[in-house]
Amino acid sequence: MPELPEVEVTRLSFAGRIAGATILGLQMGKPLRWPLGCDPAQLLGHTVLQVRRRGKYLLLDTTGGLLLIHLGMSGSLVFAADLPAPGKHDHFDMRTSAGCLRLHDPRRFGAVVYAPGEDDAGARKLLGRLGVEPLGPDFDALAFHAALQLRQTAIKQVLLAGEVVVGVGNIYASEALFMAGIRPTVRAARLSKPRAARLHAAIREVLAQAVAKGGSTLKDFSNAQGESGYFQLEARVYDRAGLPCKVCGAPIRSMRQGQRSTFFCVNCQKP
């Protein structure tokens, strides 16, 4: 999926334009990860108030309730005045007075879920266990270290789980661990305070940089204006197996952790 930066860039690319718009039509395509959870007709006539983000979820606040949008692995949003008829991978279309919002998601791991409000059980089920926002004021190095002390799993898998800190996906997890000089296999609980602090800083840096650059290391990412990622953020380790480390020259290694690829430098990242 789009990781936090891609979701945030998507949000920024249409939040201002859709705010204040009236919902005129809502159409679902093939089933997504979860059902919408309401009759689409019940949202008609309501107004979109704002678009927020929590982790990798986008939250559309409307006068008729909340729409939670997740892009899964392959999802992207488009928001435009006019859109062609939905294609085979367009599974959510919302027509508004300001334009049409469309979710394109070939793999359909994404979702659009309705909830009356953020405190509703349905919303809490999706958002309730999420960790702290890495770019927000609550992401604190000492608290981060303390939370890691409770986890016996490899640090990379703790990052991906999103229960300590949200938004770090498979690419940025490898990148942040490289920047912090930490081997992805280290048990989270074994990280010292200084190392946890370095990782804390690396996560903020890599995510903030990606947002600032408008997007992405992702090959096929595009924001809701249809602009594609700029490839400005060159990965230091992700997808570079066998290539020389940009710092020390040693070949980057790859391994599997929890069915996901991990990339690291055996020289620069200490166990």
Add this chain to the structure above:
DNA sequence: CACGGATCCTGATGGC
């Protein structure tokens, strides 16, 4: 209950 693995789905890629 914490952890590891299987699982959802489609498309791209590379080996044969």
Add this chain to the structure above:
DNA sequence: TGCCATCAGGATCCGT
């Protein structure tokens, strides 16, 4: 219009 195996940005659910 070749076929098959493998892999891909996520995260939930289930068994141990």
